[in-house]
Amino acid sequence: xxxxxxxxxxxxxxxxxxxxxxxxxxxxxxxxxxxxxxxxxxxxxxxxxxxxxxxxxxxxxxxxxxxxxxxxxxxxxxxxxxxxxxxxxxxxxxxxxxxxxxxxxxxxxxxxxxxxxxxxxxxxxxxxxxxxxxxxxxxxxxxxxxxxxxxxxxxxxxxxxxxxxxxxxxxxxxxxxxxxxxxxxxxxxxxxxxxxxxxxxxxxxxxxxxxxxxxxxxxxxxxxxxxxxxxxxxxxxxxxxxxxxxxxxxxxxxxxxxxxxxxxxxxxxxxxxxxxxxxxxxxxxxxxxxxxxxxxxxxxxxxxxxxxxxxxxxxxxxxxxxxxxxxxxxxxxxxxxxxxxxxxxxxxxxxxxxxxxxxxxxxxxxxxxxxxxxxxxxxxxxxxxxxxxxxxxxxxxxxxxxxxxxxxxxxxxxxxxxxxxxxxxxxxxxxxxxxxxxxxxxxxxxxxxxxxxxxxxxxxxxxxxxxxxxxxxxxxxxxxxxxxxxxx
Amino acid sequence: xxxxxxxxxxxxxxxxxxxxxxxxxxxxxxxxxxxxxxxxxxxxxxxxxxxxxxxxxxxxxxxxxxxxxxxxxxxxxxxxxxxxxxxxxxxxxxxxxxxxxxxxxxxxxxxxxxxxxxxxxxxxxxxxxxxxxxxxxxxxxxxxxxxxxxxxxxxxxxxxxxxxxxxxxxxxxxxxxxxxxxxxxxxxxxxxxxxxxxxxxxxxxxxxxxxxxxxxxxxxxxxxxxxxxxxxxxxxxxxxxxxxxxxxxxxxxxxxxxxxxxxxxxxxxxxxxxxxxxxxxxxxxxxxxxxxxxxxxxxxxxxxxxxxxxxxxxxxxxxxxxxxxxxxxxxxxxxxxxxxxxxxxxxxxxxxxxxxxxxxxxxxxxxxxxxxxxxxxxxxxxxxxxxxxxxxxxxxxxxxxxxxxxxxxxxxxxxxxxxxxxxxxxxxxxxxxxxxxxxxxxxxxxxxxxxxxxxxxxxxxxxxxxxxxxxxxxxxxxxxxxxxxxxx
Numbered sequence: 001x002x003x004x005x006x007x008x009x010x011x012x013x014x015x016x017x018x019x020x021x022x023x024x025x026x027x028x029x030x031x032x033x034x035x036x037x038x039x040x041x042x043x044x045x046x047x048x049x050x051x052x053x054x055x056x057x058x059x060x061x062x063x064x065x066x067x068x069x070x071x072x073x074x075x076x077x078x079x080x081x082x083x084x085x086x087x088x089x090x091x092x093x094x095x096x097x098x099x100x101x102x103x104x105x106x107x108x109x110x111x112x113x114x115x116x117x118x119x120x121x122x123x124x125x126x127x128x129x130x131x132x133x134x135x136x137x138x139x140x141x142x143x144x145x146x147x148x149x150x151x152x153x154x155x156x157x158x159x160x161x162x163x164x165x166x167x168x169x170x171x172x173x174x175x176x177x178x179x180x181x182x183x184x185x186x187x188x189x190x191x192x193x194x195x196x197x198x199x200x201x202x203x204x205x206x207x208x209x210x211x212x213x214x215x216x217x218x219x220x221x222x223x224x225x226x227x228x229x230x231x232x233x234x235x236x237x238x239x240x241x242x243x244x245x246x247x248x249x250x251x252x253x254x255x256x257x258x259x260x261x262x263x264x265x266x267x268x269x270x271x272x273x274x275x276x277x278x279x280x281x282x283x284x285x286x287x288x289x290x291x292x293x294x295x296x297x298x299x300x301x302x303x304x305x306x307x308x309x310x311x312x313x314x315x316x317x318x319x320x321x322x323x324x325x326x327x328x329x330x331x332x333x334x335x336x337x338x339x340x341x342x343x344x345x346x347x348x349x350x351x352x353x354x355x356x357x358x359x360x361x362x363x364x365x366x367x368x369x370x371x372x373x374x375x376x377x378x379x380x381x382x383x384x385x386x387x388x389x390x391x392x393x394x395x396x397x398x399x400x401x402x403x404x405x406x407x408x409x410x411x412x413x414x415x416x417x418x419x420x421x422x423x424x425x426x427x428x429x430x431x432x433x434x435x436x437x438x439x440x441x442x443x444x445x446x447x448x449x450x451x452x453x454x455x456x457x458x459x460x461x462x463x464x465x466x467x468x469x470x471x472x473x474x475x476x477x478x479x480x481x482x483x484x485x486x487x488x
Numbered sequence: 489x490x491x492x493x494x495x496x497x498x499x500x501x502x503x504x505x506x507x508x509x510x511x512x513x514x515x516x517x518x519x520x521x522x523x524x525x526x527x528x529x530x531x532x533x534x535x536x537x538x539x540x541x542x543x544x545x546x547x548x549x550x551x552x553x554x555x556x557x558x559x560x561x562x563x564x565x566x567x568x569x570x571x572x573x574x575x576x577x578x579x580x581x582x583x584x585x586x587x588x589x590x591x592x593x594x595x596x597x598x599x600x601x602x603x604x605x606x607x608x609x610x611x612x613x614x615x616x617x618x619x620x621x622x623x624x625x626x627x628x629x630x631x632x633x634x635x636x637x638x639x640x641x642x643x644x645x646x647x648x649x650x651x652x653x654x655x656x657x658x659x660x661x662x663x664x665x666x667x668x669x670x671x672x673x674x675x676x677x678x679x680x681x682x683x684x685x686x687x688x689x690x691x692x693x694x695x696x697x698x699x700x701x702x703x704x705x706x707x708x709x710x711x712x713x714x715x716x717x718x719x720x721x722x723x724x725x726x727x728x729x730x731x732x733x734x735x736x737x738x739x740x741x742x743x744x745x746x747x748x749x750x751x752x753x754x755x756x757x758x759x760x761x762x763x764x765x766x767x768x769x770x771x772x773x774x775x776x777x778x779x780x781x782x783x784x785x786x787x788x789x790x791x792x793x794x795x796x797x798x799x800x801x802x803x804x805x806x807x808x809x810x811x812x813x814x815x816x817x818x819x820x821x822x823x824x825x826x827x828x829x830x831x832x833x834x835x836x837x838x839x840x841x842x843x844x845x846x847x848x849x850x851x852x853x854x855x856x857x858x859x860x861x862x863x864x865x866x867x868x869x870x871x872x873x874x875x876x877x878x879x880x881x882x883x884x885x886x887x888x889x890x891x892x893x894x895x896x897x898x899x900x901x902x903x904x905x906x907x908x909x910x911x912x913x914x915x916x917x918x919x920x921x922x923x924x925x926x927x928x929x930x931x932x933x934x935x936x937x938x939x940x941x942x943x944x945x946x947x948x949x950x951x952x953x954x955x956x957x958x959x960x961x962x963x964x965x966x967x968x969x970x971x972x973x974x975x976x
Contacts, residue, residue, distance in 0.1 A: 120743065121853045143747075167690050176690060178699075179667060194946040199853040201885040202655050202664060203924035204703055205931060205939055206969060207951045211666075211699030215692055232746045255608065258720045259631075262793035263751070305750035307795055365609045365687040397689040436691035443693060451693055458682040462958065463695045469957030470950065481694060 018478055019080045020102020021058035029061070033071050037062035037110065045105050048097055049090055049152075050352055055097030057084065057105040064110040066185055066193055066224045072106060073222070073475075074191030082478040085218035087160025088131065090152040092361075093444025095164065095217045095480050103478070108159045111224055117142045122230045123182060123199045128159025128223055132166075135228065144230035147174035147266075151348055162223050165215035167440030169267045169344075172396035174231070176440070178214040185225040186213050189471040197227045212466070217442050218477040220470045237266075238302045238309030239337045240316055243294035243327035248370035250298050250395055253324045257300065260315045264308045267301040268396035269344050274405075275390045278350030279343065289329045289340060298325075298395075299344045347392055348401075356403045357387060357415040358422045363399040364435035372400070372433055379425040380404055384418050399439040402426060427454065443481045451481065506966060507568040508590020509546035517549070521559050525550040525598065533593050536585055537578055537640075538840055543585030545572065545593040552598040554673055554681055554712045560594060561710070561963075562679030570966040573706035575616065575648025578640040580849075581932025583652065583705045583968050591966070596647045599712055605630045610718045611670060611687040616647025616711055620654075623716065632718035635662035635754075639836050650711050653703035655928030657755045657832075660884035662719070664928070666702040673713040674701050677959040685715045700954070705930050706965040708958045725754075726790045726797030727825045728804060731782035731815035736858035738786050738883055741812045745788065748803045752796045755789040756884035757832050762893075763878045766838030767831065777817045777828060786813075786883075787832050835880055836889075844891045845875060845903040846910045851887040852923035860888070860921055867913040868892055872906050887927040890914060915942065931969045939969065 030038055039060040046055040063069050076083050082103035086096050112129035119142040126135055132153040139146035150156060150168035160166075162184070166177045174180065183198035186209075194209060213221045244250045250270050257265055273295045279286050290297065302308040312330075319325050331337035351359075364372045373391055380387060386407035393400040404422055406412050415422075427437045431454045443451050452460065460482075467474075467482055518526055527548040534543040551557050564571050570591035574584050600617035607630040614623055620641040627634035638644060638656035648654075650672070654665045662668065671686035674697075682697060701709045732738045738758050745753055761783045767774050778785065790796040800818075807813050819825035839847070852860045861879055868875055874895035881888040892910055894900050903910075915925045919942045931939050940948065948970075955962075955970055 118853075118855060120739075120855045123853070165692050165696075167692075171689060175667070178696070179663070188946070188950060192946045192949055194950060195944045196947050198924065199922060200851045200924050200927070201659060202851045202882070202887045202927040204653050204655075204926045204928055205924055205935075205943060206703075206947070207708070207954060208653075208666070208699045208703050209947055209950055211696050212954075215694075215696050220695070232750045234750055251608075260793060262720045262722055264793070305748060305752075306799065311794065363688045363690045365606075365611070367606060367608045394690070399690045434687060436686065436688050436693055438692045439688070439690040440692055447693075455693060456683045458676070458680045459684050459694070459697055461680055462676060462682060462697055465957045466695060466700075466954060469953045 017080065018082045018474065021081045021104050025079055025081065026059055029072065029075060032075060033063065033068045035064060036068050036072065041105070045086060045089070045107065046097065048094065049092070053094055053097050056099055056101050056103070058102050060105045060107055062107045062110045066187060069106070069187045069222060069224055070191040070193050073187050073189060076104065076475050077190050077473055080473050080475065082475050084477055085159070085163065085222045087128065087157040087163065088152065088155040090156045091160060091164060091444060092441045093438070093446040095442055095444030095477065096160070098445065098479055100479065106222065108157065108224065114138050115225065118199070119144050119230065121199045123227050124230055125197055125225065125227045126158050127225045128157060130158050132156050132158065132161055139230050140233070142230065143233060145233040146180070146228060146230055148177055148180055151345055158226055159223050162214045162226055163216065163218050164442040167394065167397070167399065169269060169394060171394060172268055173263060173266045178211055180229045181210060181214060181226050182229055183227040184210050184213060184223050186221040186223045188221045189473065189476050194221070197225060199227055215442070217444065217481050219467060219481045220476065222476070232305070234303035235305050236303065236308055237337065238312035239331040239340055240300050240312060241289045241329045241340045242298045242300065242316070242325045243290050244296050244298050244325055246296050246370065247373045247395065249324060250296065251366055251369060253298065253319055254396055256319060256324065257315055261302060261308070261311055264302040264304045265300065265396070266303045267299065269299040269393065270395035270400070271297045271299065271344065271347065271392045272390055274388055275347040275350060275392050276343065278354050278390065279346055282350050282353045283346060286343065286346065289343065290327050294327060299340060351390060351403055354405050355412045356405055357384070357412045358404045358419050360402040360423065360426050361439050361441045362402055362426065362430040362435055362437055363397065363439035364430060364433045366398050368433040368435070369395065369398055369400070372429060372435070376402060376426055376429055379429060380422055383421050383425060384415055387415070445480055448479070448481065448483050452483070505568065506570045506962065509569045509592050513567055513569065514547055517560065517563060520563060521551065521556045523552060524556050524560065529593070533574060533577070533595065534585065536582065537580070541582055541585055544587055544589050544591070546590050548593045548595055550595045550598045554675060557594070557675045557710060557712055558679040558681050561675050561677060564592065564963050565678050565961055568961050568963065570963050572965055573647070573651065573710045575645035575651065576619065576640065576643040578644045579648060579652060579932060580929045581926070581934040583930055583932030583965065584648070586933065586967055588967065594710065596645065596712065602626050603713065606687070607632050607718065609687045611715050612718055613685055613713065613715045614646055615713045617645050620644050620646065620649055627718050628721070630718065631721060633721040634668070634716060634718055636665055636668055639833055646714055647711050650702045650714055651704070651706050652930040655882065655885070655887065657757060657882060659882060660756055661751060661754045666699055668717045669698060669702060669714050670717055671715040672698050672701060672711050674709040674711045676709045677961065677964050682709070685713060687715055703930070705932065705969050707955060707969045708964065710964070720793070722791035723793050724791065724796055725825065726800035727819040727828055728788050728800060729777045729817045729828045730786045730788065730804070730813045731778050732784050732786050732813055734784055734858065735861045735883065737812060738784065739854055739857060741786065741807055742884055744807060744812065745803055749790060749796070749799055752790040752792045753788065753884070754791045755787065757787040757881065758883035758888070759785045759787065759832065759835065759880045760878055762876055763835040763838060763880050764831065766842050766878065767834055770838055770841045771834060774831065774834065777831065778815050782815060787828060839878060839891055842893050843900045844893055845872070845900045846892045846907050848890040848911065848914050849927050849929045850890055850914065850918040850923055850925055851885060851927035852918060852921045854886050856921040856923065857883065857886055857888070860917060860923070863917055864890060864914055867917060868910055871909050871913060872903055874898070875903070933968055936967070936969065936971050940971070
């Protein structure tokens with residue numbers, strides 16, 4: 001149901017029993033919720049960040065209270081009108097866009113209040129439209145840390161971050177988005193408001209709706225606010241950029257550092273030379289931190305109250321003697337630290353400017369990771385011998401962004417016929433190795449077919465039963481995550 | 489529906505549309521699953537650990553494979569027969585016991601295999617009948633840490649621990665049971681097997697059934713195995729037993745230590761003099777570690793790869809000068825550490841031997857904790873002026889075990905008329921302060937009425953919809969967690 005500028009895998013089904021939002025319906029809505037802004041559709045809400053897809057909508061609804069969200073959903077549910085929840089719009093799997101006509105986009109951008117910041121409870125309560133960066137800043141202002149960190153944090157909003165259970169660079173130590181949530185406020189398809197903004201680490205009173213709604217990509221309910229966990233703010237950081245032999249060597253290093261340093265390792269990011277070559281092409285002022293342009297690199301960061309930077313330096317010295325690393329730069333200042341991180345964080349932009357044939361967001365058990373890279377490269381080269389592969393990511397979590405690019409001088413359109421077979425080969429291999437074909441980006445509409453292909457049948461069946469129970473008319477983000485949901 | 493030796497709050501409803509398990513049904517079952525042991529009911533399966541309640545059952549089913557669990561549930565579902573899942577039997581809220589006749593107890597004790605221990609994946613896969621202690625030991629054998637720790641760990645099994653989302657003394661640092669689970673294998677009411685034993689930190693492919701089943705107390709499905717997260721094993725620990733002025737002082741100390749030491753604080757347990765007085769009565773050989781029998785005490789433990797014990801000593805020295813602590817003992821050996829922990833861990837046994845009028849397992853936001861203790865004490869004394877209060881627990885999580893005991897020379901039967909009003913007063917106060925009336929023990933059958941009284945109506949409604957969707961005949965642990973579930 002998405003219109004796409006390129007082929008690819010995925011089946012998008014929007015059950016046609018949904019009704020379009022008519023002008024008459026929008027008039028009734030305007031009377032029922034006069035404080036809600038009802039805007040005509042425009043590019044801001046309908047363009048995918050990389051320009052891959054364009055969505056449609058009858059109108060953009062912009063409520064500012066949970067009560068108005070409730071009224072909107074109740075009326076849409078009664079009329080059988082589809083609703084697409086919209087956060088910062090940074091999702092990469094088409095979860096925020098549909099090409100089905102007549103749906104309503106429900107933007108949370110006007111629910112952007114930090115309702116409370118209570119350092120003594122290690123808690124901050126924010127509305128769905130607050131950006132991740134604003135939460136990080138508010139936590140810092142309170143002398144605490146909100147550790148989640150993703151490339152799009154300046155734009156991505158808490159509602160979408162929780163809807164998709166975002167991951168990022170600090171999962172190794174602090175977990176995924178869901179692990180940082182104490183409570184939520186949400187609205188179900190029939191308008192039922194769930195007010196469960198607890199500030200408790202421990203609460204065993206019934207089923208965990210919080211975790212069910214987090215990661216459901218707006219298909220079971222719309223999260224309007226959350227109480228988030230804050231952590232002690234580490235006083236000291238240590239950051240190093242390293243040359244390693246290969247992915248297996250990176251993992252040996254990780255295990256060694258974990259043994260010697262414990263849980264102070266906050267990030268452990270793998271990079272391949274290809275990503276830095278793209279940077280050299282598009283960002284010539286960005287200097288390579290290491291000599292001899294090594295094939296594989298790691299960015300490691302530790303943080304703690306005290307002593308961790310020296311401990312990292314000692315451990316890396318020993319790793320050098322053991323032959324686990326062949327070159328290293330340790331950040332000696334905040335500016336150097338920022339420069340090292342800038343390399344890692346600009347890699348996605350270099351990828352975007354190059355234009356991928358196909359991107360993959362996979363995870364495999366750590367013990368399978370080196371095998372995945374070796375076999376994946378063979379599979380891709382058998383399909384597209386001249387393609388370039390940029391493999392990078394959160395290797396401490398077993399999560400790699402494994403992206404395939406055209407040969408120099410060619411463009412991705414020339415590989416259009418190969419896209420599906422590349423993706424299928426990479427995803428089949430991931431599945432064979434016990435991995436996930438969507439580690440942190442979610443299913444959206446792009447990976448609906450993958451979910452059906454690779455998911456355990458029992459799990460899929462239970463997911464459909466839950467969707468049917470919580471959204472019997474199928475109005476919530478129709479076509480995302482699950483297709484073929486029994487409706488009505 | 490429970491028979492109880494004492495009054496108390498709670499409404500237990502078992503929908504009478506359930507059918508009893510007849511001898512003819514058990515014969516059919518024996519033919520369908522010949523490897524399943526079908527035992528007559530006996531005290532082992534029907535006695536509550538403190539002797540508070542006695543359950544009933546038509547038979548005890550003891551399968552050894554997930555496939556047999558599936559067949560059992562499919563047949564029970566078709567016949568409309570209730571099934572009570574049974575782990576180690578250590579639950580404190582009657583979740584493993586019913587007085588309804590004709591139900592079947594399904595014990596997981598013969599599914600007790602550690603299927604895999606893979607330190608390079610930081611993962612261990614275990615069946616439901618493995619004890620927590622066995623998991624801790626297997627993790628240690630693999631050079632890793634499984635941090636969950638509860639008083640009943642030698643008996644409590646992983647199935648029940650996940651079914652109830654157990655908490656314990658290490659939640660402050662490592663989270664609740666659910667936070668340590670990578671994947672599960674489970675069977676739904678209709679026999680559907682969910683095989684989702686992933687070993688991944690990141691997997692965003694659809695709804696999180698793992699977290700829905702964890703903490704559902706066997707009412708949505710029966711967990712038969714789990715892949716659990718292992719962590720780096722800290723090489724160093726520091727442990728201290730401290731005198732503090734009061735709960736507010738304990739929290740000030742916690743915030744100070746968090747600021748200075750960061751996340752190395754693994755446990756922060758509050759104790760009141762009353763608990764140690766009980767120990768002095770029943771365990772006269774257990775020496776008090778501090779002089780002058782202070783009213784409030786804290787057991788703090790730090791753990792890390794290196795340096796944390798010295799850092800704790802320094803921080804406590806500063807806290808002493810600031811007046812936050814008035815006395816302290818630091819463990820100088822493993823034996824001393826064990827002795828300090830033995831005091832904390834024997835307090836529940838002292839309570840049991842004294843015999844509580846009413847126990848409470850509450851949590852409140854940290855900022856409300858001191859207020860809770862002060863007002864709770866006033867409320868209880870207004871109802872039972874001579875009662876003794878032992879308030880202790882995981883104060884770093886805001887989780888207190890707030891237990892009320894008879895005056896010396898009196899017994900709890902004399903307070904029978906006051907039980908309900910004491911519990912209601914404590915729970916009303918907890919709710920008023922934004923807390924939970926079941927922080928870590930779950931709802932079981934004992935707190936079904938509390939769940940209905942205090943839960944957000946929208947949350948309760950959604951929980952009922954999920955129960956009806958996943959267990960339409962209401963066979964799974966009937967009468968636990970939710971009453972009044974629409975059946976069929």
